Amino acid sequence: MAPISVRGEALSRVDGWTCRAEEILAAVACGLVLLMVLVICADVTLRATMRSGLTSASAVAEYSLYAITFLAAPLLLRKGQHIRVDLVLRAMPPRAAWLLEWAVDACGAAISGLFLTSSVHVLVQSYSQSAMVMREMMFPEWWLYIPMPISLALLTIEFLLRMRRLVQGERQMREEATSAA
Template sequence: MPLLIRAYTGLLYGMAAIAGATLVWLMIAVILSVVMRNVGLQPFAWLFTSTEYGILYLTMLGAPWLVREKGHVHIELVTAALQPTLQAIVSRLVAALCVIVSGILAWKGAELCLTNIARNDFDVRAYYFPRWILTIAFPISFTLMAVEFARFVFGDDLLHAGEAGIHE
């Protein structure tokens, strides 16, 4: 079991690393596009397309890691005012709701990806690109987010710290 946990953690952190590298690529691509336009050149079609796809992958690949690190934006004004027992109940209920929503989005994402494969859909803007390569990110990322939110439902750690304000 520890090997499985290490593999899962490696997958999560690997996805986050790819998301980070994608962020660097987005910076480089935008700067390159702006410089090319300013010197009178037409930026490459694949440059613009890669930034569009990069934004999707950056978001989807980094999201499960953000859940694990409690990096998503949430407001703790209500949970900070609750008693510790009630705070834990509310936090676990919110996490359970997030598991349900993530599960539904993973299911619908899988349906979308399978539909793209069955129809042999292509994104045909700059190049012919199989659409399933884009939509495969949905079921993978939302499934991992559901797992991460479930850790806050069933584990010892709570999603909410119960402290209002900025704590870094």
């Protein structure tokens, strides 16, 4: 068994790599928001001036919204910028709230891990069947599934890192950036 400091250093490196990966995915999500805005503006402008728009504008918007949701989720979780209802946590004693936070993170890691497994299965199945999306645009279906396993892998790791941060911190509920309390 490795000494605690070696394991701690390795986990700190994993934390750093995860953070960088989450920031890259969030930047891609921002790029998709920009693309979506440009495509919709071009479509509206073309419809107003030339009486015909971009046939793929709605598909680009739909697929972008889907990808943005998956790509931004891990960084939002890390920064505590997801929405959470913490009325029960605030009413509990600090140690009990800490335990509940840890249990919720453990459940989040388990659920994300299960969805990760399923998403990899769906991605591999779509790839092996050479399924195609045929709408205004035509492309391999598995392209749509790429954000899922990447995001779910990072979410699983992030939940585990959150559990580690709880263990290292004070025994009280964490103060997230967004709360519905």
